[in-house]
Amino acid sequence: MKICVLPGDGIGVEITAQAVRVLEALGLSFEIEHALLGGCAVDATGDPYPEATQKLAQAADAVLLGAVGGPKWDGLPREQRPERGLLGIRKQLGLFANLRPAVLYPELSNASTLKPEVVSGLDILIVRELTGDIYFGQPRGIELRSIDGVQQRYGYNTMHYDEGEIRRIGRVAFEAARKRGKRLCSVDKMNVLETTQLWRDVMNELAPEYPEVALTHMLVDNCAMQLVRAPKQFDVIVTGNMFGDILSDEASMLTGSIGMLPSASLDANNKGLYEPSHGSAPDIAGKDLANPLATILSAAMMLRYTFALEEAAQRVETAVKKVLAQGYRTSDIYEPGTQKLGTREMGEAVLKNL
Numbered sequence: 001m002k003i004c005v006l007p008g009d010g011i012g013v014e015i016t017a018q019a020v021r022v023l024e025a026l027g028l029s030f031e032i033e034h035a036l037l038g039g040c041a042v043d044a045t046g047d048p049y050p051e052a053t054q055k056l057a058q059a060a061d062a063v064l065l066g067a068v069g070g071p072k073w074d075g076l077p078r079e080q081r082p083e084r085g086l087l088g089i090r091k092q093l094g095l096f097a098n099l100r101p102a103v104l105y106p107e108l109s110n111a112s113t114l115k116p117e118v119v120s121g122l123d124i125l126i127v128r129e130l131t132g133d134i135y136f137g138q139p140r141g142i143e144l145r146s147i148d149g150v151q152q153r154y155g156y157n158t159m160h161y162d163e164g165e166i167r168r169i170g171r172v173a174f175e176a177a178r179k180r181g182k183r184l185c186s187v188d189k190m191n192v193l194e195t196t197q198l199w200r201d202v203m204n205e206l207a208p209e210y211p212e213v214a215l216t217h218m219l220v221d222n223c224a225m226q227l228v229r230a231p232k233q234f235d236v237i238v239t240g241n242m243f244g245d246i247l248s249d250e251a252s253m254l255t256g257s258i259g260m261l262p263s264a265s266l267d268a269n270n271k272g273l274y275e276p277s278h279g280s281a282p283d284i285a286g287k288d289l290a291n292p293l294a295t296i297l298s299a300a301m302m303l304r305y306t307f308a309l310e311e312a313a314q315r316v317e318t319a320v321k322k323v324l325a326q327g328y329r330t331s332d333i334y335e336p337g338t339q340k341l342g343t344r345e346m347g348e349a350v351l352k353n354l
């Protein structure tokens with residue numbers, strides 16, 4: 001069980017250190033190696049995703065990533081920017097399935113901007129296709145064209161999916177739904193876009209293979225409304241790259257706690273990249289203030305999806321719940337009456353509860 005840890009920049013170093021402590025405390029035989037990605041890699045080698053990191057990441061079963069970027073590198077040309085490292089590794093590893101849970105812990109229900117009765121107990125999973133759709137479709141561009149006899153700038157992108165791409169993300173979503181609440185909502189815009197008509201057809205064709213999962217369909221505009229009106233109606237949502245980009249950010253903010261949100265990106269063999277949904281938080285970097293729980297929960301997803309260690313995953317998740325129930329908070333989720341901890345102390349609190 002090889003894990004490649006890429007702390008990255010800013011708080012990435014502090015939060016991955018706590019997640020690694022948790023993984024090591026489980027007493028399983030992980031082989032853990034660290035490498036450079038992002039701004040720190042640019043500083044050391046001039047390349048945001050250097051050869052040595054590529055080798056380690058490709059040889060590993062799973063990658064645990066902190067976050068990359070910061071004001072120090074904002075002036076660099078596009079090719080050398082830290083984000084290039086992130087796009088590079090996602091692409092190289094063929095990570096087509098992005099899993100973003102949005103869970104509202106009862107102790108943190110005040111963090112949401114929605115009424116407690118609307119969000120309390122929220123537990124949804126968005127499965128977003130990550131390597132296709134209009135974000136990657138050809139042809140694309142901005143060019144001068146003669147339109148109605150007038151030279152104008154013309155912008156265009158192409159949305160497309162083949163049925164194989166839809167089927168493989170569909171299977172990931174059905175499998176996830178089978179292990180959770182057994183409800184899957186597929187989101188499309190079939191009334192306007194042919195590509196998403198195919199999406200809906202393929203999802204319907206897969207459904208008989210998963211008789212225990214109830215499949216429904218929803219148009220994306222309605223889904224955006226339902227997520228803020230009555231989000232608890234959802235269990236697992238599956239959708240394409242562009243709709244998933246928007247809906248997963250919307251869903252994550254239902255919880256109000258950016259420091260609590262993990263994510264997983266998987267390839268066809270359950271190799272995965274696991275990272276918190278937040279960035280490198282340069283404003284609090286190096287101050288022992290960052291919340292490590294999103295990264296620790298990302299490590300739990302690694303145990304579940306790459307290593308099929310469901311029991312260990314639940315041990316970690318339960319430890320996190322206990323820490324919250326005991327009243328421990330990092331400053332981003334602090335409320336009067338709770339006890340404020342630093343990044344390292346929060347990691348220790350999780351270890352104690354394991």
Ligand code: NAI
Nearest residue numbers: 067068069070071259278279280281282283284290291332
């Ligand atoms: P951000 O997520 O880093 O920070 C937004 C706000 O949330 C800040 O006030 C920050 O202090 C707070 N925050 C974030 N994570 C936290 C945690 N674990 N505990 C406590 N507070 C936390 O987003 P921002 O400020 O837009 O971007 C900062 C840098 O991160 C930029 O260079 C950006 O490009 C990069 N970034 C990297 C990502 C990645 O590596 N996947 C994703 C998003 C941004």
Ligand code: MG
Nearest residue numbers: 245246248249
């Ligand atoms: Mg986004």
